[in-house]
Amino acid sequence: MMKLMTLAALATLALAPVAHAEEGVRVSLVGKSSAQIHADIVAAAKKVCAKAVTSESLFLDAYGRCMKGSVNSALEQLGASDVAQLEAMRLAQR
Numbered sequence: 001m002m003k004l005m006t007l008a009a010l011a012t013l014a015l016a017p018v019a020h021a022e023e024g025v026r027v028s029l030v031g032k033s034s035a036q037i038h039a040d041i042v043a044a045a046k047k048v049c050a051k052a053v054t055s056e057s058l059f060l061d062a063y064g065r066c067m068k069g070s071v072n073s074a075l076e077q078l079g080a081s082d083v084a085q086l087e088a089m090r091l092a093q094r
Contacts, residue, residue, distance in 0.1 A: 027074070037078070038086040045070040 025044035029037055049066035056062035075084045 029078075034080065034082040034086060037080070038083050038090075041071055041074045041078075041083070042067075042087075042090070045074065 025048055027037070027040045027044050032040070045067050048070055049063055053059055053062040053066055071087060075087060
């Protein structure tokens, strides 16, 4: 497993201004449980997306799409099914 991963905001290219397209947040995976990794990914996505969609007129809609795309992108990069299951449970609880 990689020691660090970058949660890329590339999924927000269609939603966010170009200035934010290359922003990302590093999430350390060292010594963390699946639940901690998932929580850190979601927190990082919130941070990136809050900045990326500030100028959007439909902020909540853009923020939701950004969150979904960013978290899914991070989970694909990570490739850990146990963390992906936590995201599926989070979405099901909404």
